[in-house]
Amino acid sequence: MNEHGKHAMETMKKHDPQAFAQIVDPEKHFSMLGEEIQQAIRDLSEELTPIRGSEPPLEYIGLVNMAKLRAREMVYQEMIYAGLPAEPEDMEPSSARQEDEQD
Numbered sequence: 273m274n275e276h277g278k279h280a281m282e283t284m285k286k287h288d289p290q291a292f293a294q295i296v297d298p299e300k301h302f303s304m305l306g307e308e309i310q311q312a313i314r315d316l317s318e319e320l321t322p323i324r325g326s327e328p329p330l331e332y333i334g335l336v337n338m339a340k341l342r343a344r345e346m347v348y349q350e351m352i353y354a355g356l357p358a359e360p361e362d363m364e365p366s367s368a369r370q371e372d373e374q375d
Contacts, residue, residue, distance in 0.1 A: 277306020317343035
């Protein structure tokens with residue numbers, strides 16, 4: 273299982289344990305998902321990478337790296353995070369709320 277599959281599996285375990293428990297073979301499921309994510313990142317980063325211009329080589333390398341990071345962010349959002357249940361709006365610990373109320 274690649275890093276993307278591991279991330280997806282850990283994220284689902286943590287944020288949607290009920291759905292995770294319903295997966296018959298998590299290793300196989302997340303291995304396949306990881307491969308799909310990897311290919312999607314590769315494809316999207318190629319689309320997002322600008323055509324080489326007259327910029328210095330290191331600047332272009334930076335642009336390529338930013339395209340890869342942006343592609344990863346977009347693919348993770350679409351293929352991992354979008355399927356998770358919404359987080360409760362009020363995520364502050366109760367002690368922080370009590371301090372605010374006392375002020």
